[in-house]
Amino acid sequence: MDTSTVAVITGASRGLGLAMAGQLLAAGATVITLARGTSPALAETAQRHGARLQQLQADLSRPASIESAAGLMSAALPGGASHYLLLNNAGTVDPVSLTNGLFDAESIETAFNLNVVAAMVLTAAFLRSTPPDADRRIVNISSGAGRSPTAGWPVYCATKAALDHYTRVLAEENPHLRVAAVAPGVIDTDMQIHIRGSDRGQFPDLDRFLQLHEQGQLASPESTASRILQHVASDRFGHEILDDIRNYDIPSQT
Numbered sequence: 637m638d639t640s641t642v643a644v645i646t647g648a649s650r651g652l653g654l655a656m657a658g659q660l661l662a663a664g665a666t667v668i669t670l671a672r673g674t675s676p677a678l679a680e681t682a683q684r685h686g687a688r689l690q691q692l693q694a695d696l697s698r699p700a701s702i703e704s705a706a707g708l709m710s711a712a713l714p715g716g717a718s719h720y721l722l723l724n725n726a727g728t729v730d731p732v733s734l735t736n737g738l739f740d741a742e743s744i745e746t747a748f749n750l751n752v753v754a755a756m757v758l759t760a761a762f763l764r765s766t767p768p769d770a771d772r773r774i775v776n777i778s779s780g781a782g783r784s785p786t787a788g789w790p791v792y793c794a795t796k797a798a799l800d801h802y803t804r805v806l807a808e809e810n811p812h813l814r815v816a817a818v819a820p821g822v823i824d825t826d827m828q829i830h831i832r833g834s835d836r837g838q839f840p841d842l843d844r845f846l847q848l849h850e851q852g853q854l855a856s857p858e859s860t861a862s863r864i865l866q867h868v869a870s871d872r873f874g875h876e877i878l879d880d881i882r883n884y885d886i887p888s889q890t
């Protein structure tokens with residue numbers, strides 16, 4: 637990833653997305669971000685490295701806002717680059733609830749909008765707004781939860797499984813693109829703080845996540861970002877559509 641790369645990243649105001657955006661800017665890439673908030677640190681990084689950054693503010697959990705964000709992203713995408721990268725990273729683990737407590741349809745819809753619908757609509761806009769002859773790569777940040785069931789996360793598991801299967805269709809339709817749904821492992825972000833605050837009655841696996849934290853087994857967002865970006869830039873990216881960064885022995889460069 638270098639000055640010839642244009643990258644779009646959702647959920648880059650915090651956590652894994654922020655780390656990936658910062659590393660792309662440091663490499664000189666042009667970066668467009670989408671989240672409800674913006675990051676002053678990211679703006680400083682862009683300035684320090686003389687890289688172009690546009691932080692678009694959008695609530696990607698609401699259909700109308702997703703559609704207008706897709707339009708803004710398309711308008712912001714510069715032509716003429718040789719590499720285009722879309723990182724659908726924004727996500728939520730909520731609502732955390734056993735299946736027999738899932739009465740709040742709106743909270744379920746919000747999660748599907750953010751974790752699945754936004755990725756679909758932004759991908760369509762990305763495909764229409766980038767040159768077909770460029771090197772175009774799409775990364776959908778998934779989760780191990782989409783591949784093995786976790787009690788208390790019926791909605792999160794279902795959204796990530798949907799994102800995984802959507803990615804397989806995307807790959808099937810577009811053999812010339814490099815795409816993958818990448819599980820990033822357990823990362824020390826706000827999402828993990830939120831998970832550790834879960835109600836044990838609704839999330840029976842709570843102790844496992846408390847232990848992972850206590851034992852220092854969470855990866856830093858920076859190291860995970862570094863490993864994902866190296867993988868995405870490599871020739872082997874896209875060979876595994878349902879991918880997991882933990883399957884690769886890639887040293888972090890941070």
Ligand SMILES: NC(=O)c1ccc[n+]([C@@H]2O[C@H](COP(=O)([O-])OP(=O)(O)OC[C@H]3O[C@@H](n4cnc5c(N)ncnc54)[C@H](OP(=O)(O)O)[C@@H]3O)[C@@H](O)[C@H]2O)c1
Pocket residue numbers: 646647648649650651652653654670671672673674694695696697725726727728729750777778779780819820821822823824825826827828
């Ligand atoms: N952390 C982990 O252990 C872990 C494990 C497996 C998979 N993942 C996946 O990795 C991705 C990143 O997770 P993370 O841990 O970095 O999460 P995080 O720290 O909670 O950050 C989430 C990001 O998504 C954005 N976001 C949340 N709601 C949004 C909305 N309605 N509209 C637009 N943006 C929104 C947030 O920005 P704003 O609040 O500014 O909108 C923030 O930038 C997610 O897809 C998650 O499922 C994480």
